[in-house]
Amino acid sequence: MAQPPMSKKPMSKQTLLAPLAAHVLRHGLGSASLRPLAKAAGTSDRMLIYHFGNKEALIGDLLGYITAQYAAALDGAMGGERAATRGEVLGRILARSREPAMAPFMVLWWEIVAGSARDRPGYRAAARRVMAELLAWLARQMPEDDPDPEGGARYLLTMIEGAQMLAAVGHADTAREGLLASDLSPP
Amino acid sequence: MAQPPMSKKPMSKQTLLAPLAAHVLRHGLGSASLRPLAKAAGTSDRMLIYHFGNKEALIGDLLGYITAQYAAALDGAMGGERAATRGEVLGRILARSREPAMAPFMVLWWEIVAGSARDRPGYRAAARRVMAELLAWLARQMPEDDPDPEGGARYLLTMIEGAQMLAAVGHADTAREGLLASDLSPP
DNA sequence: AACGCAATGTAGCGACCGCTACAAGAGCGA
């Protein structure tokens, strides 16, 4: 069946990034090749190269877009009054990370970490951006009477990432029980 | 120049795994395709399929071999007297992880985690094996007077993996400073 | 109307992918 004319879209980098990001969040970076990506964005591999130059640049832009999305999601979750304890801050962010909407990003995140560890171009920058954003968010969330909010944020970030890694390999219970043995008494 | 006859090698799964693992540790799992792997092992893609059945099985066996190697390395590092504090245990294992000999495994590790998060066959099992081994090692290392060695091991495991993830994305200093803000006073 | 240029489709290149069909050796027991 022939398509109706279907209001023409400008089809620039910016309009392409959203569907491309959606595809990568669903299927991962490892199997992100030009033709499937193009199909997901309603265009052709030819046009992806035309707009982004080459695949490496495309992935770089895509990682930037996705990490910016993640940062915005974090900022949007900033509401509510301050937590009373470090443990409460930790509980909040872990709960947020467990939300189903975050799952695709969490899965993608480990691909970004792996790329960063191997120094693949663009990955390190994307990972650092997420970490910086998370660190700032945590510092803002720390209890009002915390003696060392920056230090506490770094401590919590370490715990959070450890817990999420354990969850990624099916050891979520290990992390949960580990937190019980820390000085972070859960709420 | 023609090769001398060069004592014939039996060339079984077991003899192949060592050079294959070495290649994967150097170049990563993402770019591990049959022909380069075969070349590294002194054989042909044809023979890899012959011995392992298909690539998925090969990767599975390879992950098993590498994680077993890692476990053995951990056991070999078990010597010495017990640590006096949890912080000292943490310091020991982080120091061990920083050894240059461990670097290839550390880089590979995040690929394993990413594969596990995406549920690629074989990855979850390999990751769980490493975690279980590390957990047992930690429990054995805990201070003699620790009130809850298993809980402490889980806590330390969470911190360790968080710290290593941060190191993988170039935030090693964040993890180090974060530990100063914890109840784990460094030695 | 003529031109210029950005946007896009079509077709294909050479390289690599996992895997297989086929045949030939190598050793061994009957």
Added chain:
DNA sequence: TCGCTCTTGTAGCGGTCGCTACATTGCGTT
């Protein structure tokens, strides 16, 4: 020696990869 099985080499299949050459469309400017 015959045949059998295990191992190996050669060649190639159909597919995907990133990317490009070339032609065409369409729109704004002159």
